[in-house]
Every structure is written in C-alpha cells, then in structure tokens.
Amino acid sequence: MNATHARERRVSTTVLVIGTGGSGLRAAIEVAEQGVDVLAVGKRPRNDAHTSLAAGGINAALGTMDADDSWQQHAADTIKESYGLANPHTVEIVTRGAEQGIRDLERYGMNFAREHDGRISQRFFGAHKYRRTAFAGDYTGLEIQRALVTRSEQLEIPILDSVYITRILVHDNAVFGAYGFDLVDGTRYLIHADAVILAAGGHNRIWRRTSSRRDENTGDSFRLAVEAGGRLRDPELVQFHPSGILEPENAAGTLISEAARGEGGILRNALGERFMERYDPERMELSTRDRVALAAYTEIKEGRGTPKGGVLLDVSHLPRETIMTRLPRVYQTMMELQMLDITKDPIEIAPTAHYSMGGVWVRPEDHSTDVDGLYAIGEASSGLHGANRLGGNSLIELLVFGRIVGQAATAHAAGLDAQRRSADAVAQARGEIDDLLAADGSENVRALQRAIRNTMTEHAGVVRDEEGLTAGLAELDAIEARMADVGIHPDIAGFQDLAHAFDLKSSALAARATLEAARERRETRGAHNRSDYPDLDPALRVNLVWSPTTGVVREEIPPVPDEIAALMGEVDTTGKLLE
16 A cells, blocks of 8 residues: 555544553543543454453452451552552552442442342452452453443443554644554544543563463553653563463463462472462462562472473362352363363463553653643553552552543643644654555564563563663664564555554563663562562662653652551551452
C-alpha cells in the first residue's frame, strides 16, 4: 500500500481513553456518566482485555468478615509491604475510596461471592491483617471486566477495538489528541481530544516468561508518555509471580493462581524436598510473593529444579471437590494446555514476570502527568505498590482512580479556553508510520523483540547484579542499532507487522528505563534483588524517576501520616496468601 495515499479518519471527542481494560473502561464510564463525550480505543477486543486474567480478588476494608478492619489498616499493610516506596497519599486515596469502588461494581451488576446471609464474602491474602479480599471464584478480573463492558454498553460509549495508538499529540506541553491506525485495514486515525487518559498497561512482556499474552503489556504506555514529555517512576520494580507454567511454549508464563497455594498446595523441588522450609519455615507456601519467587528461582539456579527448569506445585492431596469448586479455572487451564489432571499430578512452574509496580510518573491526587491534559491509570501508572504489590490492590486501584481521573479529565477539558493544535506534531505522527511502512530492511521485528526478551531475562530477572545490568545495556545498544534496519510487511491478514514494530519501540524504551534504574538501585528491596548488594539501603528509600534526557534521578517520598504509621508495626503476615 502506498503510504502517502493512506485513508485517514478524523474524529473529535472531549476525552480520549487509550486502553479498554478495567482502568480505561472505568474512567470512560465516569466521563460518560457526567454527560461528556468520550472515546475508548484498544489494540485487543474489550472482552479479552488483560484485566480479565486477574484471578484472586479485589481489596476493600468492608469489615464484612472482620469488623475491626479499617482503611487505615489497609493503608498500613500496603505501605509496609511496599518496603516504604509507596506514596502514602496515593495509598490513602485508594484505601479510603475502596468501599465506593466495590459499591460501583455492585451498581454495574458484578456478582461477588457472598456469605449465606448476603454479606460480600472476603478472604485472606498475604500480608493483610484482616480478611478484606472480595472475589468471584478464581475469575474475579473476568467478572469485573464483564460488569464494566456491560455498563459501557448501557451508556453507549463508543469503543474502537482494533485501533493502535502510535503517538500522543502535544503542542506547547499540552495534549490535543492522538494518532494511530486500524490493525485490520490500516486506516489512519487522527483523534482530536481535550484530555487523554493513558490506560495501556505495563511492560512485563519484555521478559521471556511472562503472565501477559503475546502483544500486550509491551511497554506502550511508557513510550507514549515519554515521547509526549512524561517521565517514568520505578520501572525497575517488577513483580515476578512464583507460579507460571513452562509449557506449551506459546503459553509459557501463564499463571497458576496463588489460590492454589492458599487452598493448601505444596511446593517441592526435583528431589522431592518441600523447599519453602529453607526460606520461610513459618509461612511456608503462604509466604509473600517476592519470597516465594526468590525461593523457587534459587532452587532452580542451584540445580535442584526439574530437567525443564522448574519446581513442582502439588494440589493432588486435596479433596477432588475442593479443587473443582475452589480452583476450577486452574483445573480447566491445565487440562486444556497440557492434558494434565491436577487432582492426580503436580504442576511444573517457575517464576514469571507478572506486574509493573512502577510506571508513568503521576501526581497522587488526580494521576495527572508532566503534560497538561495527559493522565495515566492502572498498571500504566505508579505510586501505589512500591517494591512489592499487596495482593488484590491492583483491581481496586483501577476502580478508585478510574473514577477520580474520569472527573479530573472532564474538569480539565471544561477549563480550556481553546484547544491549540500543531500541524507539525500531526505530520510527525503521520511520517513515523509512513517511514515504517516504507521500511524494507533485513531485520525481522519479531526476532528483535525476542532478543530484548532474552536480554531482560538473562540480565534483569528475579536476581540482578551490576555486571549483568551493564552487559544488558550493551546488548540493548546493539539491538537498537539493528532496529534502524527493520522490514515491515503488511499482508492480507492486516497490519500486525506495523503494530509489532511499534511494540518493539516501546519494549526497547521500557527495557532501557528498567536496566538503568535497576543498576542505580544498588540494594535489595522487595521484588528487586541485587546479589551484589544483598541488604536494604535506607538512603535508597526513594523513588527513581527516569527519562531519556535526565536518566535516573531520585525523588523523595512524603512521610507516612501518624494514624497509619502507628498501625504498621502490628502487621502479622503469618500464613496468609498473597495474590
């Protein structure tokens, strides 16, 4: 197709939402409920957004099971588990707003598990003092996504499911829309908007084994924000989930919910040893996620793993009825992917890149960025999780901040005297796509993506060191040099190749930010393990903020309010599950 004769659609809206997962849809709903124009775009079908994979549950101090619970205790647990890197203001907003988030979901028709008297049922997750995790079986995220899609349809929110956004359009540090193309037929989209909400996920797909599926969480939010003039905070803080499956190759990293351990699953190495006795003899398999992942990694690294490089998670000793009622999705997944009956045989697992705890730099109160009119929410943003995410917090975060950001974006748009646009910015966005479509170099985009994943897995996995991170940056330099010579070939099946080229750009930027920040954080804290700096460094109780122009700079974290700090010492994490 001749790039210069590309069809281009021009669309105008008040608020544009990039991403149609839970956070994007919740923000769009808020805007629409205020009677304001909103458009949501996503690169995968809305019913299949990443949120639908979340299994375990959603946190709120409802007190339905433990009347002593409070938002202050929820905040204290969150900050303690973040190893002091969470922003206390962000944490307070989420924990205070959590009950409203649950009520919103009920209003949209969400079916929560309930006690016999009708109360919302809540269960323990790791490092929570009380039972505060509401759920729907082991498919909570799927139910939340369904409820949000249903509400979006009631409000007749326009959603474009196959539009890939390549650039946020900015003039004088203020957004005026975004540019992109249709994945099926290549039609360009020039979208004018007064405010843009970035909800396009994190960057954990840049590792070889990940709980994200192909073509999602490739760092899109990071690149879009940075190229618009934003910054990233704590990109090195990535949560590795202890239990991702090893096979088949195209599903490597698919999660086995920690509900499997919560129901009594046992971890063993290839020698048959219950190895958690070595790492956390009190909590064993119910230890926190960072510890279990590190334990499994260590067993494999020291040669006690299976021939395929994993450890074994066994639930076969549990009653069959327990497995079928409490772990139906795990049972079904393993049957479908491996023809493995978990009521009889153990599951082979290994740590898998799972969640970006850092993300785009935002202000706590409204998740605004360095660019006027640009907001970031969900896994794209940062501030809540610090160095270790507390189970069930990510789903409540998107409901609380979806509401707040929807209101903030609407208010921003209402306060504009005029929308200033830039023909140069649009021309640059057009030219970027034209240049890639004309590219007929020898390098394969998929092969380069694989090279980045190999580099990140080798040098920035569960355990890192200076030498490896420096080597990783050198490898990335070489990959980026090869990226100048890619070949793009749209075909009868659509424009996926062009999308992969932009995914590759995003992955390279996210990888650089992660490697540079990980090298700068010379300590071990939460999910960030440095073998050459095994201790926590009090001087590094700071956020690391990255941009291509400034590199890594340190940012102070506000003090924890007294009413929350007073509760932090009391947290007893014994025998509770982290999801």
